[in-house]
Amino acid sequence: MRRRSCARWRLGGDPPAPRGPPRHRPLAAQNHARPAPARYIRSPASAHGSRADVARGADDGRIIADTRAALRRALTADPAFYVNHVTFEELRAYSAHFARAFARGSYRQLDLEVHVKINTTCAVSALLLFAATGVQAADANKANVYRDYTDMVAPADQDAYEAAVKAFNQCLREHGVKYSWVAWGHETGNTYKYSYVAGPLAWADFDAMHTQMKPCDSTWRTKANPHLKGETSAFMIEQADMSHEPKGGDKNATPQLIDVIYFSLKEGHDAREAFTSAVKKIAAAADKSNWSGPFRTLEVSNGDAGAPDYVVVIPNKNWAEVGMEPNPTLWKMVEGVYGKADTDALRKSFGASIKDSSSHIDSYNEELTYLAPKK
Structure with missing residues (x-):
């Protein structure tokens, strides 16, 4: 595997162990209706689940323990602790756990000895929840979201699979689907993978995309599904302050090759804060010095177990x-x-x-790319 781009991001010592790449494909837009996986900020909620059966019996004890631990963390320090160290996802998860325990009266077991500060902490938590919700609502209209599908195909099925993708794209053209899907073939790592990426779009665009692509669901199911060994999908949110484009560059141009680097972070808020802070400083330095090396950082959302937390993409x-x-x-x-x-x-x-970190190279596949009609 080429070492140029990855070497830029290496920290010293041994190179990261190679792993797989990221890919995207509209499996008939939303064929599988997969359950929404937990976000990558791992909290007790993602460990215990949210199904109704989890909120019963012995699981109440875990809910209570998690809530008690979260509250004590805040109540034993200044209320500003919540602002600086507890994420929105954690607050939302703990709130959901507490609500289920409260509904069954189990909240009585919390027996926190720091009652005096509860009102202050709850007020801070509520303000944070409303503030975070407001930010999410504002960002919902921002066109910085990508969707990625990655297909795994058996070597003997490659020709039939590619013919199926072309048939699917023809169906999209016939129905005037207004969203493009750029196809990438994996050149290193598992070379029998294909990725398809749509974006950047606003979140609401994916609702319109689903509606427009629905008539072609059966085409994908009957023609492409029989040749798939598996398929994964994730959303990726571009981080502008963690990315760099040299002056005069064109970030919207489709490169012939992309170097895709995965980063899986250690557990906890501190690791995420350290990583994002470092990449922001790298991007700021690159902007200040007009560094010649472009890179784009994306945060992975809802990629299921094993997906990376961040992806850095370097065009070539x-x-x-x-x-x-x-x-x-x-x-x-x-x-x-x-x-x-x-x-x-x-x-x-x-x-x-x-x-953990790994990388691979993808090449642009024009034949399997669907380009929406120009407006």
Whole structure:
């Protein structure tokens, strides 16, 4: 596997163990109606589930324990602790757990000895929940969301599968579907994978997409499904402050090759904070120095177990560019902006936040790409 782009993001020491890549495909738009998986900020909610049977019997004890732990964390410190250290997802998860226990009267077992501060903490929690909800509502109209489908195909089925994709795309054309799906073939890693990506779009666009693509569901099911070994899907949200495009570059152009780097983070808020803070500083340094190496960072949402937390995508014109290191290299560029001591600390913090990392190369597949009609 080429080392140019990944080497930029390496922290020193051994290279990350290779893993698989990210892919996207509209399996008849929403064929599988998969249950919504837990978000990647892992909380007791994602560990215990939210089905009705979980809220019974011995599981009440876990709900109570989780709620007690969350409240004590806040109540033993300044209320501002919640603002600085507890995520919206955690608050929402703990609130759901508490509500189920409360409905059955189990809340009496909480017996918290710090009653005096409860009102203050609840007020802070409520304000945070409303504030976070407002932010989400505002972001719902922002066109920064991508959807990715990745298909796994047996070698013997490749020709039949590709013919099925072309038939599906023809159906999309006949129905005037207004959303494009860019196809990528995996050049390294598992080379019998195909990815399809739509975006950037606003969240509401995926509702319209589902409606427009629905007439072609049966085409995908009958023609493509028989040749699939499996399929995965995830949403990815572009992080503008964790990305860099050199001046004069065109981030909307479709590159011939992309270097896709996965990052799975260690558990906990601190690791996520360290990672995002480090990448934001890298992006700021790249912007300030007009670094020649473009990269885009996306946060993975609802990718199910095993999906990475973040994906960094680096475009390449050709294989020759894949093999070239930018001048200066990533960490030398950062050092030029922040100095050696701060860069060493940043690199250490960045590396310590990562549980696992892998990369692969994808190539643009024009034949399997569906381009929406121009307006």
